[in-house]
Amino acid sequence: MQVLLSVVASVVSATTALGAVPAPPPPPTSVTAVDVPWDAGGVIEISWIAPAGSADARWLIERLTLTDAAGDEEKWVVVAEVPLGATSHTVSKLSLRGAHSFRMTAIDATGMGTPSATTKPVRAAANFFIGAKLSLFLGIILVSTCVIVCILLARGGRPLRIRRIAALDAVDNAVGRATEMGRPILFVAGIQDMDNISTVAGITVLGHVAKTAAEYDATIQVPTSRSLVMEAAREAVQASYLSAGRSDSYNPDLIRYITDEQFGFVAYVSGLMVREKPATCFYMGCFFAESLILAETGNSIGAIQIAGTAESSQLPFFVAACDYTLIGEEFFAASAYLSKEPDQMGSLKGQDVAKFLTAVVIIVGVVLATLAALAPTGAMPGALTWFKGVFGS
Amino acid sequence: MRRLIPMWIAIIAGFAMLFSAFFPVTEFFGETFGEIFSVVAAIAYVLGAGSLAKINLAKISRRDQGWGYSAITLFCFAATLFVGLGKIGVPPNAQFAALPWSGEKNAEGSAFAWIYEYGLVPITSTMFALLAFYVASAAFRAFRAKNLEAILLLSTAFIVLLGRTFAGVVLTGWFPDWASGLRLENLSVYIMQVFNTAGNRAIIIGIALGVTATSLRILLGVDRSWMGSGGNS
Helix, strand or coil: CHHHHHHHHHHHHHHHHHCCCCCCCCCCEEEEEEECCCCCCCCEEEEEECCCCCCCCEEEEEEEEECCCCCCCCCCEEEEEEECCCCEEEECCCCCCCEEEEEEEEEECCEECCCCCCCCCECCCCCCCCHHHHHHHHHHHHHHHHHHHHHHHHHCCCCCCCCCCHHHHHHHHHHHHHHHHCCCEEEECCCCCCCCHHHHHHHHHHHHHHHHHHHHCCCEEEEECCHHHHHHHHHHHHHHHHHCCCHHHCCHHHEEECCCCHHHHHHHHHHHHHHHCCCEEEEECCCCCHHHHHHHHHHHCCCEEEEECCCCCCHHHHHHHCCEEECCHHHHHHHHHHHCCHHHHHHHHHHHHHHHHHHHHHHHHHHHHHHHHHCCCCCHHHHHHHHHHHHCC | CCCHHHHHHHHHHHHHHHHHCCCHHHHHHHHHHHHHHHHHHHHHHHHHHHHHHHHHHHHHHHCCCCHHHHHHHHHHHHHHHHHHHHCCCCCCCHHHCCCCCCCCCCCCCCHHHHHHHHHHHHHHHHHHHHHHHHHHHHHHHHCCCCCHHHHHHHHHHHHHHHHCCHHHHHHHCCCCHHHHHHCHHHHHHHHHHHHHHHHHHHHHHHHHHHHHHHHHHHHCCCCCHHHCHHHHC
């Protein structure tokens, strides 16, 4: 035992004598904290000049928040751990109240080093506009301008040609078929609430289908999976019956709330289909896994089926199982297409113009990317980078 | 007036939500309208429950076909409501051990959690499992080689399906390196990354434009059919 202790003591003394005691790297210098401009607030970017260090070392970034309120606890909190090679880091989700100071410390297998100088307190302020969303904002402005200009042109009496949409042309026939067969029409407006634009679009289509059903004296059943959708659907159908002059035929009990539970709702609707055998089924709204269950059940009872959804992952199922499917923007065009009003037709034309402009941007991007790949040393890569910066986010 | 007020509420709330996405100073309005929607949706639950009870009670009183199922529905609804509101079997929260109702209604060991775990989950899983059979029947119909397009679809689906199984690797793994692009697993990835992505993006761009145009129609009051066809007149 004594021998072992003497060996350890000699090793320690030898190491000390050589001055090779392992220690963490020194702290970084010039640590600065800057509020990120043009953001929603709560984000500060920290940058520093890093000294050399061992491979397994990393930086600990600590934050001290000085709040305006008296009595708040002020203490250093570790907010991030970054690799030694990094020279900057963005700290997010910071409080908008108070100012934040930062310091950095190296840490490795030997322990923690000394902390760097503390940065000046910085506020993570919110700015007037979120710069990262500029291209999206300009895109919305551009599309909106196209739509508004085309609405004004349509109001001015300019004839607008809109391509035929087979699924919407089939609505009258589908409702007529249900009337002839003496069977009900089933309308499902998806499984989401009224804060989902697909559900709103579904309810707008329901208004038109209900009006046709009222004119043909057909029965329309609308099971819903949200209470608010039930109320909106009742309003839409009631207004449609009133507009068709058949308010006496309106039955609110045919528009009913079932359950919020996805597959509970599917079980009810599938059962309803098998029992009542509707001649026509409409699926217009936001659908997920239940899309195929509903459409296949409808197919098995021989119903004519028209579907429309903005969920691109569910479109193949509807295409496979339904007679007609509204794909992509066709679903959102349904209300305007069915109403035939100049204002709405103008908005459809505006949508088409915006699509044309989008196609132009895509083609220019493809050409630029191809040229940049063919000539990587010319001006094209720079042009492509600029193009991505403008249209990329 | 009955149509005007909802329309203006939609317009104001819609613009508030839109601006709050771009201008942080208006975030408060967006959040407020989001909270108001949650409150309205919660109140609407009462209407939903009322509709459920009214329709099923009417069915029972008329002795319509299948009225027994309505009775079971109402019983289950009432039992779940009682168990959930009454917090039956809920262990108290550790912080407020003296208060028997301080725990979460769906805490482990509660009757509500038991109903969810052993009643609802198996039933919904059963419905979800039916999807496998529906996928098979839909695929059988969609992949019938009726015309050139259907043959192309069938061939593509065949390559993708085989390429994602071990059979694909076994069948074409012997292809030399210069023809490695023709191996089923590589072909499958190529189809999904190039053709499928291109088609999917085209649809998504169309949907985005449609959403923008529809939102604008509602915000400008051009499309009022969400309040019924009579709203346009």
